[in-house]
Amino acid sequence: MKPYLCVKGILDFVFALILVIALLPVMAFCALLLVIEDPSEPFLYKPERAGKGNKVFTVFKFRSMRVETERDGQKLSDSERMLKVGGILRKLSLDELPQLFNVIRGEMSFIGPRPLPVRYLPYYTDEEIHRHDIRPGLSGWAQVNGRNFLSWERKLKYDLEYVNNISFPFDLWIFLITIRKVFSLSDVGIRGVDIPDESLHEIRKPNRNRS
Numbered sequence: 001m002k003p004y005l006c007v008k009g010i011l012d013f014v015f016a017l018i019l020v021i022a023l024l025p026v027m028a029f030c031a032l033l034l035v036i037e038d039p040s041e042p043f044l045y046k047p048e049r050a051g052k053g054n055k056v057f058t059v060f061k062f063r064s065m066r067v068e069t070e071r072d073g074q075k076l077s078d079s080e081r082m083l084k085v086g087g088i089l090r091k092l093s094l095d096e097l098p099q100l101f102n103v104i105r106g107e108m109s110f111i112g113p114r115p116l117p118v119r120y121l122p123y124y125t126d127e128e129i130h131r132h133d134i135r136p137g138l139s140g141w142a143q144v145n146g147r148n149f150l151s152w153e154r155k156l157k158y159d160l161e162y163v164n165n166i167s168f169p170f171d172l173w174i175f176l177i178t179i180r181k182v183f184s185l186s187d188v189g190i191r192g193v194d195i196p197d198e199s200l201h202e203i204r205k206p207n208r209n210r211s
Helices: 004-038 083-092 101-106 118-123 128-134 152-164 166-186
Strands: 048-050 056-058 109-113 137-139
Touching: 004 083, 004 101, 004 109, 004 128, 048 118, 101 137, 109 166, 128 152, 137 166
Parallel strands: 109 137
Antiparallel strands: 048 056
16 A cells, blocks of 8 residues: 555545534535425435445435426436536535545545446446545546546546556645636536436446456
């Protein structure tokens, strides 16, 4: 294990704790807006994701869509399910703020491959599965190079580039680009709303080595 990974874990915990304290009013305000718009459902969305070593954990996010998937017998599209407040939070990446608690719990890092659904595990190539050698991140090399506009192959390639070259300067570079993109609102297309939704398990066959 690279020595930097130990330091990285400590830095993640300290800065996440500081940010949670500083941004608690912002998170409370976001939660309040979601409750006002859709009081019938929880303001948090808690999907299961695959983390380091393929370990399953629960990700915390502000809910951006209505829970209902059908209305009058008709399936609702993601754009129809999108809450007004939820859409704004996703555009500004504020829906990710609760993941600071995942960082504090040691399940995530500030920088790393984004956590993906558990059902994708059988569909990675033998090389791509190494994206799970480290903790997933709030932002990553793939996210600052196109985010949802990338093909799955390109996105996973960026993940591996990061895993193979992880270092403090690399993390700092990704962090600075992330901040710039958040404030400039670049690469903010939402998959399933602004961009066609295409899941990994829909375009690939399972890898026989893990299925």
